Amino acid sequence: MRRISIVSVFLLIQILAQGQNTFTRVEPAFWWVGFSNPEVEVLFYHKDLNLSAYQPRVQSETVKLKRVTRTENPRYVFLTLQLTAATQPGVVPIVFTDGKKSITYSYQFKERSSDKNRIQGFSAADVLYLIMPDRFANGDVKNDSLPGFYQGVHRDQPFGRHGGDLKGISDHLDYIKDLGVTGIWLNPILENNQKRESYHGYAITDLYQVDQRFGSNEDYVALINKGHSMGIKMIQDMVINHIGNEHWLMKDLPEKDWVHQFPTFTRSNYRSEAVSDPYRSTQDLTLMTDGWFDNTMPDVNQNNPLFATYLIQNAIWWIEYAGIDGIRMDTYPYPDKDFMARWAKAILTEYPQFNIVGEVLMNAKPVISYWQQGAFNHDGYQSNLPSVIDFPLTNAINAALNEKGSWDTGLSKLYMTLSHDFIYPNANGNVTFVDNHDMSRYYHNVGRDMNKFKMGLTFLLTTRGIPQLYYGTELLMDGDYSIHPTVRRDVPGGWRDDKENNFIRAGRTKDQNEAYDFMKKLLDWRKSKPVIHSGKLMHFIPHDNVYVYFRYSENGETVMVVLNGNDKPMELKTDRFREVIRGKSSAKDVINDAIINNLSSLQIPANASLVLELK
């Protein structure tokens, strides 16, 4: 017995060595046993061989070769493998023969993780922290400039790569945890071997590979595991609408229609409303979804059945491989919408606890709500998408903090915007934020005013929704989007030769520490407050630019929030709020821990906010 097993191990090593050296690409390179969908479609590509002439054979009793699909490009063949109830984790030899020639690939089916807490999803119980990986911290200078990559590090260039990486993030997880957030959303970390502006990550050139200038696939898994052990989730930013023009597929497409082709370069009209517009022309819709996002970003055709399956499997592969907790999907209305509904459903069927948020970059609530699962849509469209990014609320916050109060300006903007929430199937599932990588920084928007800064964040962290912060907000980083890269600056202290270090208290200014401490106080408090995560919301019409709302739950927990948008202190009579205050006689001020023993009248300082736990 012993001798036989040594022989079979030897054979296996031989097959593995042979297999891995044979094909130019096999994707997905491995899969798992135990998904509810029993099929996997595997791409085989050999840059020098006419693969279409080869006959594939799967040497297994329990894995069936359901379908062989040959493409117009003979260097590709796609095999659809079907697993059965009897399929066990292990290696399945797939033999390709053409006359006397043969190639064997040992396809591995892995065992799925048995850790039920590994993939958690995310919700309004979380606060997400958005990081641009190239700009946060450079943990490994050895990966800054690598052979085979067009771009190396040029830190003096605003649109160049600066060298930030996964190790830089891993090294500062304690900083992130200390701030009090519970999840990280990284701008895309997959390979972007583009000739220009590859730092932002949205022109992917390999959908199965972390950009090596950020680290390896294994480094990504290690970062996620470390984060999970510290109570920090990982949201992966994905792009399905387009790929980078330097993507390896673009050098030798399996079929011309894997990307939308035009006689001359044709740009999207970027009119997201054209997808849901009841009066839209076919011309406008086609340009919106099939036009290229940029001349360096070819538009993916999700109606090609092979590529459609490839993309769905790619998302499931990353979830199972890396153990991510959620996906943020870029440019949500730009791909084929029926494909996107299938994509989201396939993921949530395998991972019911998972969450996906889609970016619909519009200031129009009806257009955004169209994309959230459960919307009452005129065309009957159901997206299967649980969460949308709440751009209208961000715009309302910025207006509210910068306008004088009136019937419909100033803090009335917050009231009016939330009063429209009935249009969302699940407003508490919206991702809310004061800024991100695609707009001026929040501190810039509030005119570097600390009081306004605190008021907007108080609102964000206590109203409905899943708050998202942008790295550096807690450090009062400033930046004007009209001078684009200034909103994507490096964190001082993230680079070895930086003169200041904002990651430590002593390296921050007094104002920076005030901002950091304020945010930490609210974030730490919010973590253990189900009434904020899932409690009800009741708000009152603003009077004299003072906005008052409550988060409350059946068990009697009540939090009162007061925002005073005036340059003078205000006295607030609370009789108007008796339907929700009833029975409560005192309160704890969450920010300064003071106890308030008389709730009938409250003194609110100028441009200040109060968060009160009612007792």
Ligand code: CA
């Ligand atoms: Ca680096």
